[in-house]
Amino acid sequence: MSIKLFKYICKLYGQKSAILLYPESEKEMEMSTIMFKWRCAFSREGIATTNLRFSHLHESLYYDKQIVRPFYIVMISNYNAIKKFSLATSIFDMSSAIWLVIFLYKEHNTDYCHSPPGNIFHLKFNSEMFVLCSTENTLREWYSINTNRTEINDVATWSLEKGITKIVSNSLYERRHNLHGLIMRAVVVKDSLFVNVKKNGELDGIYGEIFKELSVKLNFSFDIVSEVNEHGRWNPITKTWSGAIAELYYGRADISLSEFSMTNARLNAVDFTLPILNSKDCLFFKNPKIFAIKWSSYFLTFNYSVWIAMFGVLILTSILLIFLKRKNGTNRKIRHSLSDNFLEIWGIFCQQGIAESSDRFSLRIAYFSVFFLITVISAAYSAALISFLTTISHVLPFDSLESFVQDGTYQLAVFRGTAYYDKFANSQDLLAKKLMKLMLEENKLPSTPLEGFASICKNRKLAIYTFDEVIKSIDPKIPCNVVRVETGHINNIAIILSKHNPFTGVINFQLQKFFENGMVNRLKDSPFDKKSNDMVKHQPVPLIGKSVFFLAKRTRRWYIIVHELNPQDFIRKRPKI
DSSP: OOHHHHHHHHHHTTOSEEEEEEOOOSOHHHHHHHHHHHHHHHHHTTOEEEEEEGGGGGGGHHHHTTSSSOEEEEEEOSHHHHHHHHHHHTTSOTTSSEEEEEEOOOOSSOOTTTSOSSOTTOOOTTOEEEEEETTOOEEEEEEOSSTTOOEEEEEEEEETTTEEEEOSOSSHHHHOOOOTTEEEEEEEETTOSSOEEOTTSOEESHHHHHHHHHHHHHTEEEEEEEEESSOOOEETTTTEEOHHHHHHHTTSOSEESSOEEOOHHHHTTEEEOSOSEEEEEEEEEEOOOOBOOOTTHHHHTSOHHHHHHHHHHHHHHHHHHHHHHHHTTOOOOHHHHHHHHHHHHHHHHTTOOOSOOOSOHHHHHHHHHHHHHHHHHHHHHHHHHHHHHHSOOBOOSOSSHHHHHHHOOSEEEOOTTSHHHHHHHTOOOHHHHHHHHTBOOGGGSOSSHHHHHHHHHHOTTEEEEEETHHHHHHGGGOSSOEEEEEEEEEEEEEOEEETTOTTHHHHHHHHHHHHHTTHHHHHHHHHHHTTOHHHHHSOOOOSSSSEEEEEEEETTEEEEEEEEOOHHHHHHSOOOO
């Protein structure tokens, strides 16, 4: 066997070291000599090696801690070696390393290299094992979708002259995109916001559509084995998980058909896919209807330039009238005339008349111009002032979690059995402890989003902590107007699978494709388009109904005519316009 083949594989995976595994043999001296020669050959190629027997495979965990992904080269010399290697791999995570298995023999009755019985080396779907049979030049990969069968694919050929020639894609999950009808055990959270299981078993909602696309692309299906009432939280007293996470953590299910927030505690219990939604955490509470009228509104009706122009007109007009009156023959001093003119113009500004009127046409034109200007300005000011005074300015009792705690008059609620309760209950943060003092008792927490928002409509001194995508789903059903305060926290929402699930990688690979082709963004937008506030809170006007409005042109004027008739009469007796 050429050392160049091993060098090519090491180069392909960026490996700088390898662990040689060999069986215990009666010819111990001969096997030790072979291992010594191989290690010398690897050393000349710049590859560090060590050698271990099959029975000491667990000892390689010491080397695994120093290597990101170890590379094992396994020598299979006879049937007894197959049995011993199978026994060693039964307690080893075969997806944690890269394997090259070399069969140095071929049995006459059973060809284990080309047709292995069952899953003799305890492989998983994400295991990377390359197999070389005797003196052949075809490199095959072995993996397993289920525990009773080994999948075999040709991946490359090799020769001393050309090295490794790829047959299939270099990407692992580009090659392994077919799960051959695998059935995953699924758990469903009742009243989930983003996935709905219909009576016929069909999935609906954002996550439901994503699950359906995944099952079609990867050729697998779901078997719903249980339905639970909550997502699941960690109980530090009993040291147990609840809800859907418990079903996965204790091995009763493989995947959950619901949305889950990522937390450190959950990451230790289950596997998360790529985040499908990124949403802001907010405090939602009933619109407090506390309004404030700003006294500055009386001055904000006009901007500074308009106010300056008005006072400029007042002063310039007063000065102009001095010259006009002096031509009229007045003998009053300039300073007295200026004060008199200023008071006259100011009286016009205040909608007052003037005491005397001159016969001079120039003075009449000046006074009339000022009256007209002030009339226009007064109308504009009245309209702007009414707009400012009728504009509602909400005064919120708090604008952050810190001010929420300082206010102290509100109670806090989260959805029962979610990560939000653990976020405050199991935290050592001082703010979290203060928030827990305002939290409702656990048995009084709402279990569904609709129940939660209905409770804050009934109790105006109750706020609910959740992510803002929730309200988009149920906004038409909320019986009152609610406002939100952003907390500055971001919630990553994803799909969960059982811990160390071998299919997490391929699902993430396919989800990444969904993100790249825009399918996920399209699904995130589509469910909410039909649930806008305007469509619910403002009833549509039917084209045909009990009252039909017409426009009729009579004597050069347009009139609105209300015509009472039935739909059939509308068709037969439609008035002519």
